[in-house]
Amino acid sequence: MNSAIQVIPLEWYLLLSTVLFTIGVLGVLFRRNAIIIFMSIELMLNAVNLLLVAFSSFLSDSKGQVFVFFIMAVAAAEVAVGLAILMMVYRNTKSSDINTLNKLKW
Amino acid sequence: MITTYLFYLLSFLAIMFGSMVVLSKNPVHSVLYLVLTFFTIAGHYVLLNAQFLAAVHVIVYAGAIMVLFLFVIMLLNLNKETEPHKSIWLKASAAVASGSLLVVLVGSLKGASTIQSINAFNPNIGLIENLGTTLFRDFLLPFEVSSILLLAAMVGAVMLGKKSIK
Numbered sequence A: 001m002n003s004a005i006q007v008i009p010l011e012w013y014l015l016l017s018t019v020l021f022t023i024g025v026l027g028v029l030f031r032r033n034a035i036i037i038f039m040s041i042e043l044m045l046n047a048v049n050l051l052l053v054a055f056s057s058f059l060s061d062s063k064g065q066v067f068v069f070f071i072m073a074v075a076a077a078e079v080a081v082g083l084a085i086l087m088m089v090y091r092n093t094k095s096s097d098i099n100t101l102n103k104l105k106w
Numbered sequence B: 001m002i003t004t005y006l007f008y009l010l011s012f013l014a015i016m017f018g019s020m021v022v023l024s025k026n027p028v029h030s031v032l033y034l035v036l037t038f039f040t041i042a043g044h045y046v047l048l049n050a051q052f053l054a055a056v057h058v059i060v061y062a063g064a065i066m067v068l069f070l071f072v073i074m075l076l077n078l079n080k081e082t083e084p085h086k087s088i089w090l091k092a093s094a095a096v097a098s099g100s101l102l103v104v105l106v107g108s109l110k111g112a113s114t115i116q117s118i119n120a121f122n123p124n125i126g127l128i129e130n131l132g133t134t135l136f137r138d139f140l141l142p143f144e145v146s147s148i149l150l151l152a153a154m155v156g157a158v159m160l161g162k163k164s165i166k
Helices: A010-030 A034-059 A063-093 B002-023 B027-047 B051-076 B088-108 B110-114 B128-138 B140-161
Strands: none
Touching: A010 A034, A010 B002, A010 B088, A010 B110, A034 A063, A034 B002, A034 B027, A034 B051, A063 B051, A063 B128, A063 B140, B002 B027, B027 B051, B051 B128, B128 B140
């Protein structure tokens, strides 16, 4: 079986990653639940990962895939700290609605 | 030929499950749809000859991060449909804004078909041998620094999760 990058044009991967990234942006703007917003951020990170792997395969350069490893490590760290902050917020406000967090809002 | 069909199927499923993450009301359903999205993306990695990355992706995302999300949702008792709703204007403006972003990004990708690869195609770059060589030869310092990042994240999560900080 051929690699997908030999039969699929690169633009399709660009388009797919763009659509997935935009769905993530839509989730951040659309929802008020902080956990769903976190998941949308994960979706955006994965869109970027997919594009990095597609370009790495297209250019036959493994550096792009190593970058994906680092993004995964950073995403894991981000999720650990972010969910801890979320637990703290819930403990103080009894809600995961981001609109209760308006102390710094002008 | 089967690769093309698999690409279309996986892309369709990824976009559909991704939309369901955003649109489903129940947070538990959102997490499960996100797991399915991650599996379709892992399928894309396999199609792109990045098999090791696909395995790591499934282990790290579907196995670790999503379980963490599910635990937090259960701890916060969010498994009911009690989300406060935004006003219709905010939802409409969010949809318009992200739609405009999509149009701008797609428009900026117009010249992408002229990109040419300068390297000969090598199907083995996604294997552990090549990835390990690149990781430990060219990216040794970032690799070590990322261990410090993970340690800092662990300490930070423990500090934030404590009951009371003096």
